[in-house]
Amino acid sequence: MKRRTLLKTAAAGLIGANLPTLTLAMSSAGRGDKEQYDYILTAEHAKARIAADGDSDILGFNGQFPAPVIRAKQGRPLRVMFINKLDEATTVHWHGIRIENSMDGVPYLTQPPVAAGANFLYEFTCPDAGTFWYHPHMNSVEQLGKGLVGALIVEEDTPQDYYDVILGLKDWRLKKDGSYLPLSIPREAFRDGTLGTVATINGQQKPTIDVPAGERLRLRFLNMDSTRVFNLSMRTDAAQIIAIDGSPIATPLPLSVHPTGAGMRLDVGFISPTEIGQEIPIFDMKGRFGVEICRLRIIPPKTKTAIKTGIPALPSNPIPVPDLKSADSLSFVFEWAGAMSPSDAKGKVDHNFWLINRRAWSDHSHQNLPAPLAELTLGKSYIFELHNATPHHHPIHLHGLIFTVLESDKKDITPFHTDTILLEKNERAKIAFVADNPGSWMFHCHVIEHMKTGLMGYITIT
Ligand code: C2O
Numbered sequence: 001m002k003r004r005t006l007l008k009t010a011a012a013g014l015i016g017a018n019l020p021t022l023t024l025a026m027s028s029a030g031r032g033d034k035e036q037y038d039y040i041l042t043a044e045h046a047k048a049r050i051a052a053d054g055d056s057d058i059l060g061f062n063g064q065f066p067a068p069v070i071r072a073k074q075g076r077p078l079r080v081m082f083i084n085k086l087d088e089a090t091t092v093h094w095h096g097i098r099i100e101n102s103m104d105g106v107p108y109l110t111q112p113p114v115a116a117g118a119n120f121l122y123e124f125t126c127p128d129a130g131t132f133w134y135h136p137h138m139n140s141v142e143q144l145g146k147g148l149v150g151a152l153i154v155e156e157d158t159p160q161d162y163y164d165v166i167l168g169l170k171d172w173r174l175k176k177d178g179s180y181l182p183l184s185i186p187r188e189a190f191r192d193g194t195l196g197t198v199a200t201i202n203g204q205q206k207p208t209i210d211v212p213a214g215e216r217l218r219l220r221f222l223n224m225d226s227t228r229v230f231n232l233s234m235r236t237d238a239a240q241i242i243a244i245d246g247s248p249i250a251t252p253l254p255l256s257v258h259p260t261g262a263g264m265r266l267d268v269g270f271i272s273p274t275e276i277g278q279e280i281p282i283f284d285m286k287g288r289f290g291v292e293i294c295r296l297r298i299i300p301p302k303t304k305t306a307i308k309t310g311i312p313a314l315p316s317n318p319i320p321v322p323d324l325k326s327a328d329s330l331s332f333v334f335e336w337a338g339a340m341s342p343s344d345a346k347g348k349v350d351h352n353f354w355l356i357n358r359r360a361w362s363d364h365s366h367q368n369l370p371a372p373l374a375e376l377t378l379g380k381s382y383i384f385e386l387h388n389a390t391p392h393h394h395p396i397h398l399h400g401l402i403f404t405v406l407e408s409d410k411k412d413i414t415p416f417h418t419d420t421i422l423l424e425k426n427e428r429a430k431i432a433f434v435a436d437n438p439g440s441w442m443f444h445c446h447v448i449e450h451m452k453t454g455l456m457g458y459i460t461i462t
Pocket residue numbers: 093095135137263397399442444446
């Protein structure tokens with residue numbers, strides 16, 4: 001079968017953000033009546049202007065930053081021919097997708113690493129619509145830190161009347177001349193993680209993003225940073241949360257401030273004003289004060305349409321409902337080894353600062369797999385009792401499944417779906433899900449340095 005695969009860039013459906021989109025070749029060959037979405041994706045060395053005074057050597061998907069936006073459709077096959085043009089091995093992980101295990105992109109656990117110069121065909125169907133993303137799962141401090149992060153948008157089976165705006169957040173550890181600062185500093189890695197110095201949205205510092213007047217916008221925020229929590233706010237109740245980490249919420253809620261940790265996403269519905277030229281700032285709140293991260297600017301719409309009103313809920317995704325009565329409860333305690341010496345007897349830095357259930361993933365690669373943190377039975381419901389026994393926050397992420405957050409001892413929870421829960425310091429929370437996806441699934445903190453220094457494990461479902 002001949003694969004028709006095109007590679008070109010286009011700005012399909014996106015305004016102002018200068019985001020390349022990979023174009024797809026749709027074909028029905030061998031697939032019955034199902035449209036197929038085909039892409040070619042490379043990882044390669046490139047140069048990009050991120051800092052003020054000079055170019056940076058980045059690692060870029062298709063040599064670009066921001067990376068191409070991959071668009072797929074709910075329930076339709078997506079195929080990505082990945083070509084590794086780096087000089088080291090890598091993989092691509094599809095964050096938030098309830099994917100089959102062999103396509104999850106975790107080296108050694110779900111596939112062999114894709115060696116330098118080698119290819120791997122990722123082929124899967126996304127059961128859920130929403131805002132997801134993709135990134136390597138190898139040498140992550142460097143590979144993600146230098147630019148290998150991109151948006152994966154899965155469109156609803158039934159088109160939604162929203163105008164898409166993608167806001168990809170990523171900070172860089174750069175000097176003004178574009179050269180890198182150390183990507184990880186051990187004393188920060190055992191605290192909240194090493195923060196970037198140059199903040200970008202879609203690859204630009206504090207951009208102004210043009211949006212049409214009187215439109216119903218879907219602002220898709222993606223926190224693709226390795227470390228930072230964004231406390232997103234627009235300081236207006238007109239902005240409403242419509243989905244959290246890719247999963248729609250039943251009733252849109254005013255976005256007052258929403259903490260969005262590394263790896264997390266937020267979809268916000270917002271009717272743009274009609275006054276041309278008006279600017280709407282978006283903030284990262286620090287207490288009562290907001291730091292502006294970007295702004296929207298109103299431009300005339302391309303075609304005259306009626307001014308949109310209302311923020312309708314998005315259709316829910318087919319996430320199985322856990323049976324809490326029959327569910328088994330398992331407890332996971334996240335601990336800090338920071339009280340211990342960060343050096344071993346020989347004075348060498350011991351990079352295991354974090355523990356899950358008293359264990360760290362001690363080999364920083366995946367080459368020597370530890371035993372799973374838990375072995376679950378396929379089809380059964382589970383409650384995970386999470387306890388963050390550290391004085392730092394952790395966005396805890398589970399691969400391959402979407403779970404329901406049931407309760408927390410720090411805040412009132414209306415149960416919601418997610419793939420990543422941001423645990424505050426000392427927080428206890430309960431999550432639940434049906435273990436319906438067989439395989440070995442990573443369970444880790446998405447502060448990349450935390451993951452690389454122990455806060456990582458996996459569960460199995462058989
Ligand atoms: Cu974004 Cu292991 O995940």
